[in-house]
Amino acid sequence: MSDQNQILASAISRFIKRLEREDVCIHGFEIRQDGKVRAEGYYAPFEKGQPHRQYSISKSMVSLAIGLLIDDGKCKLTDPICDYFPEFMTENADPRLLRLSIHNMLRMSTCHQKTTYKEGVYDCWAASFFTYPPTHESGTVFSYDTSCSQVLGALAEKLSGMGLLDFLKQRIFDPIGAGDPMRWLTDPSGTPQGGSGLLMSLRDMSKVAQLVMDGGRGLISSEYLSLATSKQINTIMCKNPEERYGYGYQFWRTRSGYAMFGMGGQLAICCPKEQIILSTIANTRLDPYGVQHIYDAFYEEIMTSSAVNEELPAQEAKLQALLSNLEVVKVLHDTAFEKAAWASYAMHANQMGLGKMVLGESCISFEHEQGLTCFPFELGEHKKAEIDGKPVLISAGYYAHESLRIRCFFIGDSPSGIDLLVVTKGDRICVQGHSCYEGNAGFEGFASGERINV
Numbered sequence: 001m002s003d004q005n006q007i008l009a010s011a012i013s014r015f016i017k018r019l020e021r022e023d024v025c026i027h028g029f030e031i032r033q034d035g036k037v038r039a040e041g042y043y044a045p046f047e048k049g050q051p052h053r054q055y056s057i058s059k060s061m062v063s064l065a066i067g068l069l070i071d072d073g074k075c076k077l078t079d080p081i082c083d084y085f086p087e088f089m090t091e092n093a094d095p096r097l098l099r100l101s102i103h104n105m106l107r108m109s110t111c112h113q114k115t116t117y118k119e120g121v122y123d124c125w126a127a128s129f130f131t132y133p134p135t136h137e138s139g140t141v142f143s144y145d146t147s148c149s150q151v152l153g154a155l156a157e158k159l160s161g162m163g164l165l166d167f168l169k170q171r172i173f174d175p176i177g178a179g180d181p182m183r184w185l186t187d188p189s190g191t192p193q194g195g196s197g198l199l200m201s202l203r204d205m206s207k208v209a210q211l212v213m214d215g216g217r218g219l220i221s222s223e224y225l226s227l228a229t230s231k232q233i234n235t236i237m238c239k240n241p242e243e244r245y246g247y248g249y250q251f252w253r254t255r256s257g258y259a260m261f262g263m264g265g266q267l268a269i270c271c272p273k274e275q276i277i278l279s280t281i282a283n284t285r286l287d288p289y290g291v292q293h294i295y296d297a298f299y300e301e302i303m304t305s306s307a308v309n310e311e312l313p314a315q316e317a318k319l320q321a322l323l324s325n326l327e328v329v330k331v332l333h334d335t336a337f338e339k340a341a342w343a344s345y346a347m348h349a350n351q352m353g354l355g356k357m358v359l360g361e362s363c364i365s366f367e368h369e370q371g372l373t374c375f376p377f378e379l380g381e382h383k384k385a386e387i388d389g390k391p392v393l394i395s396a397g398y399y400a401h402e403s404l405r406i407r408c409f410f411i412g413d414s415p416s417g418i419d420l421l422v423v424t425k426g427d428r429i430c431v432q433g434h435s436c437y438e439g440n441a442g443f444e445g446f447a448s449g450e451r452i453n454v
Helices: 009-021 057-071 102-106 125-131 146-160 164-173 202-213 222-228 290-302 313-323
Strands: 026-033 036-042 198-200 252-254 257-262 266-271 276-282 343-347 354-359 363-368 371-376 382-387 390-400 403-410 416-425 428-435 445-451
Touching: 009 036, 009 290, 009 313, 026 202, 036 202, 036 313, 057 102, 057 146, 057 164, 057 198, 057 202, 057 222, 057 257, 057 266, 102 146, 125 146, 146 164, 164 202, 202 257, 202 266, 202 276, 266 290, 276 290, 354 428, 354 445, 371 382, 371 390
Parallel strands: none
Antiparallel strands: 026 036, 026 276, 252 257, 257 266, 266 276, 343 354, 343 445, 354 363, 363 371, 382 390, 390 403, 403 416, 416 428, 428 445
16 A cells, blocks of 8 residues: 555544443554554553563464474475374374374364363373374364464474574564564473463564565565465354454464464454554453454454545544553443442352452452452552462442442463452342453352341
8 A cells, every 4th residue: 555545543543442442451552554563552551562472373473483394394294293203102093193294283173173281281281182082084174272283383393403482583583673572481391382372572473474474575485474374274163253264374364364363362463455464462351252343343443444535634643642541441430329338248159169258448359269369449440469479450340339340350471351240239249250360269150148247
């Protein structure tokens, strides 16, 4: 696109306001057009250059490492993956596993119906892939399997003779100027979590997406990138509409191109025809439709806009003002509603395993089998705190009579969340919880109890 057809400032403003209106927890975004940054914004407390958990965007980076090794002649797409890991093979290995090629590993058509390892059970996650009983013939259907990305990451280390991150930094990240701090979480054996463990800044992730759209610029072959971002297998059985356009080599196809996609709204949506890239970091794990909200807002507010007509300079000024005052979404608080009674409650046997609960003016606490969890809050505002030693942002507000909502976003290495609704009725209380947090009490389900008279 030429400068006169650059994305409208008003369209970007609509995109921002729509995500806010739909309560999407965005941490940052960057929009690129024709290879240049058109707009970027970071939502306080997140900052430019800050490493952020990329989750399954790690898979796309592993794919690039495999592409480099193929370019170097160290492996081929047709090679059986088992040939490279004799140390993990068992006697009388299943033929369906023995027939599994690197090509089918990359396109998620393995012989397993799901990820083979479980955290806290396996020390070497890659080894589990070769011992877990196959469920079907490899190379037939798509089934999302993070353990195959773990194996591909281990393969990259074995064939390159380097750590996965060091290999990618030397061959791709450093040459394109991706220089912000980055690291890769490992499994207990010390192998990088190939399917989910990369922490990288938004702008560096976006630079990698730009390299892929540019055809590799000689750093990695355009032939491999074309295969990686093309449809290699059907994904018609996926539940999310945006995931039904097919899958490449650890890249998702979309309605107008392809994407690197990680759980919770980590995205690089690439539209080659229009030469536009939207990159986001986020935490949408509490909202099953959160990622789709980002896709829809992008396509409907930005990709359908046109700059054929001249835009007023004031629109650009309004956009810049909006970008400079972004913050993570918080629970809305209506001062018109009466507060719940501040008291202690004895909880009945419940799904969440909660015992005594104390609701105070600025804190709510729960006793459970693992101990005590406290949620300090400030009505209508964010409050920084820690839960299980992990940094969190907590906001709270009343939206109806004696109805308090408390939402907690974990903002460390593993963005997740806990959402609680607390409703009192006389001396009785009901708690409804939704959680994507694996530690401590689950806070998923319902609990009720009665006020303790002191």
